Amino acid sequence: MTAIDLTGRVALVTGASRGIGRAMALELGKAGAHVIATARTTGALEEVDDLIRAAGGSSTLVPLDLMSSDGIEQLGAIVEERWGKLDILLANAGQLGVLTPAAQIKAKTWNEVIGVNLLAPARMIRAFEALLLKSDTGGRAVFISSGAATSRRAFWAPYAASKAGLDALVQSWADEHNNNPLRINLVYPGAVRTVMRAKAFPGEDANSLPEPATLWPLIAELVSDDCQRHREIVKA
Template identity: 50%
Template structure:
């Protein structure tokens, strides 16, 4: 069993997931990198090892829930715990009026953006409870509350994820597990380019700019939980109305 803290990162083969995994590896975490693309995972592994870190590679399509359960069982057998989960993987699903959303794209987006994260929580919760300071961070989006036209599919999936994560945060609050959301805002990613093809990418921050903030949140010792970190404003916010 490794003495390093262990973090599971989904969507680790490119973009935010890649840069976050690399930064976590540099910071001394053992990174369990999950993605569909074997080649991207191998490039990440090389980069982490060049930085003096360590990683385990898990080629996995998150749309296959049975495989997610297998990952949890394998991590339990190998490590007996995990210390953090970064739920980064997501699909845009395309932009369209609500009445014209393709049912197949709807199912695909919800499978990755919502159901996969539920299955990850279900599979990894027992391992997080074995950590002295478990941490979870899931990528949200301002689309979830802005009500922008044509963004209905992505917005609905992220709103559902927000509700799921906030409920989980309250359920494990007394078990030393801190669970939060992250709004990355507009970054220079492939998904952003798909959504905004006319935008100048040089005007945007990069996933590498965001990565240190992710490391800081997952390493936080203050135990903040049930909140959202808004990267564009570098501030924390609560999603629930005041009591």
């Protein structure tokens, strides 16, 4: 894995209880960052905390439903009060929804997928931009998107639309920060061994896919102090 020293950095990871979020939270902790790990499942978060601490790192667990009316904003206030800054934002949490014809998708599914994949990141931008700008490095924001944003295949309408919207949101926001040190990027992780991937492709051999931890060298580059990439869609 890529060696990187993030000692003294504060990193927030959403969807940290499993998959890519879990793996990246662990790697960030190993690299010296204090990890604020968020997810809906407390038990799974506690397992992540145990792994980070066993590796010599430190973390703060925040059970959080991104669909709650003010949870993200409350977290922003907590980070402001406790740390006064945010060095790294890794917006990883995602919602697949159901793979079915667009005409059959219920409003509840649209609300959940758009809410988690697009509206929550928009609220994070509002809640954490000022804190990211207080970072010594100017802050690093990485959003996990998907190739579905551009492939837009049949039966993937909610997920594809939400990720296309995420790409537009993040790149538009990045354009507002071309003249300061804040670095903002998107990542298309590709096929990785996760629960969401298994749900989307139930007949696929999961053992043929790389583990989420294999994404760390790419993420490490994007959150490093000397990262110069900005407004990019980076494909793993």
